[in-house]
Amino acid sequence: TPVVAVAAAEPAKPTILVAEKLGDGGVDMLKAVGTVDCSYDMTKDELLAKISLVDAIVIRSATKVTREVFEASKGRLKVVGRAGVGIDNVDLTAASELGCLVVNAPTANTVAAAEHGIALLCALARNVPQADAAMKAGRWERNKWVGVSMVGKTLAIMGFGKVGSEVARRAKGLGMTVIAYDPYASQEKAAALGVKIVTMDEALAQGDFFSLHTPLTPNTKGMFNDELFSKMKKGARIVNVARGGVIDDAALRRALDAGIVAGAALDVFSTEPPPEDNPLVSHPAVICTPHLGASTKEAQEEVAYEIAEAVISALNGELTPSC
Ligand code: MLT
Numbered sequence: 001t002p003v004v005a006v007a008a009a010e011p012a013k014p015t016i017l018v019a020e021k022l023g024d025g026g027v028d029m030l031k032a033v034g035t036v037d038c039s040y041d042m043t044k045d046e047l048l049a050k051i052s053l054v055d056a057i058v059i060r061s062a063t064k065v066t067r068e069v070f071e072a073s074k075g076r077l078k079v080v081g082r083a084g085v086g087i088d089n090v091d092l093t094a095a096s097e098l099g100c101l102v103v104n105a106p107t108a109n110t111v112a113a114a115e116h117g118i119a120l121l122c123a124l125a126r127n128v129p130q131a132d133a134a135m136k137a138g139r140w141e142r143n144k145w146v147g148v149s150m151v152g153k154t155l156a157i158m159g160f161g162k163v164g165s166e167v168a169r170r171a172k173g174l175g176m177t178v179i180a181y182d183p184y185a186s187q188e189k190a191a192a193l194g195v196k197i198v199t200m201d202e203a204l205a206q207g208d209f210f211s212l213h214t215p216l217t218p219n220t221k222g223m224f225n226d227e228l229f230s231k232m233k234k235g236a237r238i239v240n241v242a243r244g245g246v247i248d249d250a251a252l253r254r255a256l257d258a259g260i261v262a263g264a265a266l267d268v269f270s271t272e273p274p275p276e277d278n279p280l281v282s283h284p285a286v287i288c289t290p291h292l293g294a295s296t297k298e299a300q301e302e303v304a305y306e307i308a309e310a311v312i313s314a315l316n317g318e319l320t321p322s323c
Helices: 024-031 044-053 067-072 092-097 110-125 128-136 162-173 187-192 200-206 226-230 249-257 297-315
Strands: 015-018 035-038 056-059 079-082 101-104 154-158 177-181 209-212 236-240 261-266 286-288
Touching (some): 015 024, 024 297, 067 092, 079 297, 110 236, 110 297, 154 162, 162 177, 226 249
Parallel strands (some): 154 177, 261 286
16 A cells, blocks of 8 residues: 655744834844745835734834734734834733734844934034034034033933943043933942932933933823923933933923023934924924934844844744733
8 A cells, every 4th residue: 555645734934024124134034934024114004904914023113013903913913023122112001912922122222322322412512413514505614513512511311221321331431420310220230330320300400411211101201391301400402312202392392492401412203203393303403313323234233133033932932921
């Protein structure tokens, strides 16, 4: 009698939707375990139509994974991979109710974000974008763009986590006195970097420059409001490479117009891209970049590997929900 070999059924390969540009190395890792659909710049309707066809989605900050998206997946979506740190664009309550794991890349872009914070700090202190724009418009304005020095000034780091610590380390190299406000920070870790942990009121009263590193949560939304700005030293300067939503835009505009805040450097906005009537972007004392904190070649390569590894582990059932 002939021998009939019956091949064991292969476990179905997962389908992974990569909804925002991800480094090639990470995409290749995902391709090794599943079918990968790289569809960038989808409209909300396109995302809603596609989500029930995939087991995992990889996003950066532009894609909003709302309850509506989770519900449209009809139970198929098992993993959301956030190629970056902040998961404020994912509805975590809906994810956990509907049994979907949310994973992020918590370390790979730390240095890139800190470097961008320092780049903006220097650009803000020395009016680099304004002077560059003037020169490109044919004006040689040496007297108009006199800046302020950073050496000997106090930098208040608002949120002393991974990025805040790296900004502190670099600011010490610029000769700044660095203080930090963070209710959860360890005094010892701060002291090891030469940073003093202070109360919110002390930070507001002492900071010449503020670097914001607070995650966006319901508690921190709009926390930089009229009251906080009114307690700042007159002429303070603010750098935000964290999340736009931690600032009350209208309040910052008032503080700028009143001269309480002398300038702000913003990489992040409460709505991205900011609408034309955003009260901050057009202000002459505000300099802006389009959410570039994590955008270095090196960081994006590393983030892609870090998130691909986390998504694969989650799809393999090697991670369990932490909440
Ligand atoms: C982050 O949260 O790590 C950044 O927003 C990353 C990004 O630019 O996507």
